[in-house]
Each structure stands twice: as structure tokens, then as C-alpha cells.
Amino acid sequence: MFRVLLVAVVFAAEVSSTQCGSSSTAPSSGPTNNVQSIVVNAGPTGNALNEAFTSVTICVPGQSTCQTIDSILVDTGSSGLRVLASALTLSLPQQTDANGAPMAECAQFVDGFTWGPVQTADVKMAGEVAGGVPIQVIGASGFSAIPAACSSTGKPENTPDALGANGILGVGLFRQDCGLACTFTQANPGLYYSCPTAGCQVAAEPLAKQVQNPVWLFAADNNGVMIQLPSVPTGGAATVSGSMIFGIGTQSNNALGSAKVLTVDADGNITTIFGGKSYTNSYLDSGSNALLFLDSATTGLPVCPDTADFYCPATLQALSATQRGINGTSAAVSFNVGSLDQLNARFTASAEVAGPAPNVFDWGLPFFFGRTVFTAIELQPTPAGSGPYFAY
Numbered sequence: 001m002f003r004v005l006l007v008a009v010v011f012a013a014e015v016s017s018t019q020c021g022s023s024s025t026a027p028s029s030g031p032t033n034n035v036q037s038i039v040v041n042a043g044p045t046g047n048a049l050n051e052a053f054t055s056v057t058i059c060v061p062g063q064s065t066c067q068t069i070d071s072i073l074v075d076t077g078s079s080g081l082r083v084l085a086s087a088l089t090l091s092l093p094q095q096t097d098a099n100g101a102p103m104a105e106c107a108q109f110v111d112g113f114t115w116g117p118v119q120t121a122d123v124k125m126a127g128e129v130a131g132g133v134p135i136q137v138i139g140a141s142g143f144s145a146i147p148a149a150c151s152s153t154g155k156p157e158n159t160p161d162a163l164g165a166n167g168i169l170g171v172g173l174f175r176q177d178c179g180l181a182c183t184f185t186q187a188n189p190g191l192y193y194s195c196p197t198a199g200c201q202v203a204a205e206p207l208a209k210q211v212q213n214p215v216w217l218f219a220a221d222n223n224g225v226m227i228q229l230p231s232v233p234t235g236g237a238a239t240v241s242g243s244m245i246f247g248i249g250t251q252s253n254n255a256l257g258s259a260k261v262l263t264v265d266a267d268g269n270i271t272t273i274f275g276g277k278s279y280t281n282s283y284l285d286s287g288s289n290a291l292l293f294l295d296s297a298t299t300g301l302p303v304c305p306d307t308a309d310f311y312c313p314a315t316l317q318a319l320s321a322t323q324r325g326i327n328g329t330s331a332a333v334s335f336n337v338g339s340l341d342q343l344n345a346r347f348t349a350s351a352e353v354a355g356p357a358p359n360v361f362d363w364g365l366p367f368f369f370g371r372t373v374f375t376a377i378e379l380q381p382t383p384a385g386s387g388p389y390f391a392y
Contacts, residue, residue: 032126032127032253033126033127033128034126034127034128034221034245034246034247034250034251034253034254035126035243035244035245035246035253036054036126036243036244036245036246037054037055037241037242037243037244038052038053038054038074038227038229038241038242038243038244039052039053039054039239039240039241039242040052040053040229040239040240040241040242040348040349040365041053041239041348042348043071043164043165043348044070044071044160044164044165044166045160045161045164047164048164048165048289048348049289049343049347049348049349049350049353050289050290050348050349050350050353050364050365050366051073051164051165051289051348051365052073052074052227052229052242052286052365052368053070053071053072053073053074053165054070054072054074054125054169054244055068055069055070055071055072056068056069056072056081056083056123056124056125056167056169057069057123057124057125058081058083058088058090058092058121058122058123058124058135059090059121059122059123059124060090060091060092060093060121060122061092061093061120061121061122061131061132062122062131065090066090066122066124067088067089067090069083069087069088069166069167070166071165071166071167072165072166072167072168072169073163073164073165073167073168073169073287074169074171074227074244074286074287075168075169075170075171075172075285075286075287076171076172076173076225076227076284076285076286076287076373076375077170077172077283077284077285077286077287077288077362078107078109078168078170078172078177078287079170079171079172079173079174079175079176079177079211079212079213080107080134080135080136080168080170080176080177080210080211080212080213080214081121081123081133081135081136081167081168081169081170081211081214082107082114082116082135082136082137082138082167082168082170082211083135083136083137083138083166083167084137084138084139084158084159084160084163084165084166084167085116085137085138085139085140085141086139086159086160087160087166087167088137090121092120092121092135092137093119093120094117094118094119095117095118095119095120095134095209097194097203099194099196101195101196102117102143102194102195103117103118103192103193103194103195103203103205104116104117104118104143104192104193104195104200105117105118105136105191105192105193105211106146106147106149106150106153106190106191106192106193107136107177107191107211108153108154108189108190108191109154109157110288110362111154111155111157112153112154112155112156112157112162113150113151113153113154113155113156113157114136114138114139114156114157114158114163114168115138115139115143115146115150115151115156115158116136116138116139116140116143116158117136117137117140117142117143117195118134118135118136118137118192118209118211119134119135119136119137120132120133120134120135121133121135123135123214123217125214125246126246128215128218128219128220128221128246129218129219130212130214130215130217130218131217133212133214133217134209134210134211134212136211138157138158138163138167139158139159143195143200145199145200147193147199147200147201149190149202150190150193153190168287169214170211170213170287171213171214171215171225171244171375172213172268172375172377173264173268173375173376173377173378173387173388173389173390174213174268174377174378174388175212175213175216175377175378175379176207176210176211176212176213177191177210177211177212177213178191178192178205178210179207179210180207182204182205182210183204183205183206183207184204185202185203185204188202188203188204188205190202191205192204192205192210213377215246215377216377216380218246220247220250221246221247221250221251221254222246222247222377222380223247223248223249223250223376223377223380223381223382223387224246224247224248224374224375224376224377224380224382224387225244225245225246225247225248225374226244226246226247226248226254226372226373226374226375227242227243227244227245227286227368227372227373227375228242228243228244228245228372229242229365229368229369229370229371230242230369230370231351231369231370232349232350232351232366232369232370234316234336234338234351234352235338235343235344235347235350235352236343236344236347236348236349236350236351236352237347237348237349237350238346238347238348238349239348239349240348240349240369248374248376248382248383248384248391249382249383249384255383256374256382256383256384259372259374259391259392260329260330260331260391260392261325261327261329261384261385261389261390261391262323262324262325262326262327262329262331262390262391263325263326263327263329263388263389264283264325264326264388264389264390265280265326268283268388269281269282269283270282270283270284270323270324270325270326270390271323271324271325272293272321272322272323272324272361272363273321273322273323273324274293274294274319274321274322274361275298275299278324279293279294279359279360279361281359281360281361282323282360282361282362282363283361283362283363283390284363284367284368284373284375284390284392285362285363285364285365286364286365286368286373287364287365288362288364288365289353289364289365290310290353290354290355290364290365290366291335291337291353291354291355291362291363291364291366291367292354292355292356292357292360292361292362292364293354293356293357293360293361293362294356294357294358294359294360294361295356295357295358296311296356299311299356301313301317301337301354302314303355303356304339304340304341305341306341307340308356309355309356310340310353310354310355311337311339311340311354311355311356312339312340312341312342313337313338313339314339316336316337316338316352317336317337317338318334318335318336319334319335319336319337320332320333320334320335321333321335321361323363325389325390327389331392333363333367335351335354335366335367336351336352337352337354338350338352338353338354340353349369350366351366351369351370352366353366354366371392372392373390373391373392374389374390374391374392375387375388375390376388376389376390376391
């Protein structure tokens with residue numbers, strides 16, 4: 001089944017492979033070799049809000065020719081590494097189909113799509129390395145003729161201004177960004193394309209050649225990620241620094257402890273109970289820059305006069321909901337919704353930013369402030385059983 005890719009709402013208006021990688025959860029050596037710094041700041045365009053960025057080192061496979069790219073958005077709502085061609089100086093091997101035609105991808109997100117070739121790189125973060133990872137290079141020259149079947153899915157996000165980042169690091173629940181659906185041409189939901197000189201056409205893509213969540217390809221600490229961000233004062237903060245720790249229960253610094261484990265359905269969803277009603281299309285998504293849920297008619301929250309993408313109540317609203325996993329585990333959540341128009345323009349982090357998303361509960365980055373949130377990858381063993389699941 002196709003897994004819906006999710007990424008941040010831009011401030012201006014925001015799913016088994018045998019490829020290399022161990023599924024072992026044995027502890028690896030060293031206390032900090034699995035700790036990657038993340039920061040919530042203004043980003044490469046200078047106007048980001050509630051976007052958590054990190055740096056990723058990309059290398060030509062098997063070589064020491066590498067480049068570190070900063071301002072990569074950390075996204076637990078998608079799987080796979082995507083880098084803007086404008087930020088990449090390396091020449092990476094191009095993936096081709098059985099006939100030698102280059103492969104490209106139309107990655108479909110909530111607020112648009114990214115288009116570009118699938119290429120191969122070694123990916124390094126902290127002390128972890130994933131070798132030979134298929135990644136998407138967004139907006140690469142030679143792939144500018146976007147197929148109509150792709151361009152009709154939304155607006156292109158192939159530039160820094162449109163994407164609001166230099167790339168997306170999808171460290172979500174799944175090993176690949178599409179899964180079994182894309183292994184059949186007839187079932188492919190328009191993600192992968194073969195691009196001979198005659199033009200790009202939707203094509204089947206084997207699991208091992210799909211864009212991969214690089215974490216599951218690490219030699220160790222490969223069963224998920226733990227994101228830690230401090231609490232943000234009411235009103236917001238100029239910047240926030242935190243950590244993305246690789247592995248769940250693989251080292252002393254990533255134990256589940258007393259965290260509640262909420263298992264997910266085949267699409268990566270949990271249930272949110274709000275106002276006495278259950279919404280099954282719910283998920284924890286660090287790549288969304290707001291708490292995106294329902295609509296004004298349902299919540300009673302007015303949207304902003306200058307943009308319908310966010311709520312703007314006259315006063316701070318204290319709300320509550322209950323999250324429930326497929327396993328029946330529940331967790332109560334208290335949250336606030338404030339007015340985007342009252343946010344200090346110097347702040348890049350705010351826990352009160354929210355907006356409408358009909359029939360959806362997207363627990364975006366504001367949910368992560370002041371919490372330790374685990375995202376366990378499908379089929380990878382953890383102390384709480386194999387993923388996929390969320391825990392906090």
C-alpha cells in the first residue's frame with residue numbers, strides 16, 4: 001500500500017528489502033556515536049517556522065569524496081533522503097531500469113511534490129553509515145520535463161524557496177517510501193518513473209531500489225529514531241536545539257523506559273479522540289510545522305484573516321485529546337492553540353501554532369517540544385516488539 005509522504009507546511013502557507021544493513025539490536029560501542037544534533041531555526045530561506053533541521057554527509061558510494069549539507073528537514077512523516085540538486089556538488093551514480101533508462105521519482109507530499117532522479121550515495125550521520133542508499137536528487141538538470149501525471153499532484157517544491165530546506169531526511173515508520181505497491185506498474189501510485197529519451201513513464205520499482213529510510217541500513221542502531229526537543233515557552237522561542245538519537249533500546253541513551261508504545265495501522269496511523277469523536281487518520285509528524293487538525297466548523301477555531309492555513313483564535317485556547325494505538329494503548333494529550341498573527345516575528349519555534357486539516361490529526365513539530373518521541377521502523381526488532389510504532 002502506498003504510504004502518504006508528509007512534510008512541513010511552508011510558513012507562507014504544509015509509507016522488505018534485502019539491501020545491506022543488519023536488523024540486530026545489540027548495543028554498539030560508544031555513548032554518543034548515535035547522537036545527531038538538530039536545530040529549529042530560520043532555515044536556509046530565513047523565514048522557517050517550526051522546522052527541525054540537521055546536517056547530512058553524502059558520499060560517492062565506496063569513496064571518500066563527500067559533502068556535508070546542512071538545513072535538511074527532519075521528517076518522521078516520510079521515509080527516505082531527498083536533497084536539492086542546487087545544494088549538491090557531488091556527481092552520484094544514476095539509477096537505471098533494466099533497459100538502461102534513468103529512474104526518477106515524483107514524491108508526493110501534503111502541500112506539493114518533489115521531482116528528480118533516483119541516485120545512489122553513502123549516507124553518514126553522527127557515527128552511523130548507510131552504504132549504497134537510493135536517494136532522490138530534487139530538481140536535477142536533465143529531468144526538468146516533469147510528467148503531467150506528476151505535476152497534476154500539486155505545486156512543485158524543487159527549489160530552496162519552495163521547499164524551505166535543502167532537503168528532507170525521512171526517518172519515519174517504514175523502510176522504503178512506497179513499499180509493495182510500487183513494485184507493480186499497475187499499482188504504482190505515480191511515484192516512480194522510467195525516463196528514456198522519449199519521455200518519462202510510470203514504472204515498477206523493486207523494494208531494494210526504492211528511496212530508502214537510511215536508518216534501517218545502518219550496521220547498528222537501525223531500528224528507529226528518538227527525537228528530543230526541549231519545551232518552548234508560551235509565545236515561542238528564537239531557536240531551539242535538540243537531538244536525534246539513532247536506535248531504540250540499542251544503547252544506554254535510547255532506552256524506551258516508561259514510554260507508552262502506540263502501534264500503527266498499515267498506513268502508519270493511530271487514532272485521536274477529540275470532542276468525543278475518533279479520528280483514525282492521525283500520526284506524529286516532525287516534518288509538519290503545526291498541529292494540523294480538522295476544520296473551523298468542527299473545532300470552533302477561526303482561521304487567520306490573511307491565510308486559511310492556520311488558526312488565529314483571539315485568545316490562547318487550551319485543548320485536550322487522547323491518542324490511541326492499534327494495540328489499545330492510550331495517552332492523554334493537552335495542547336494549546338494560539339494565533340499565528342500574534343507570534344513574534346523573531347521566533348522560529350512555537351508550540352501553539354495550529355491549522356486546519358479536514359478529517360486529519362497531524363501532530364506536527366509542536367507536539368515534539370518537551371517530549372522524547374520514538375519512531376520504530378517496520379520489521380526491525382526493538383525491546384517493545386518489532387516496528388512500526390510511535391512511543392513517548
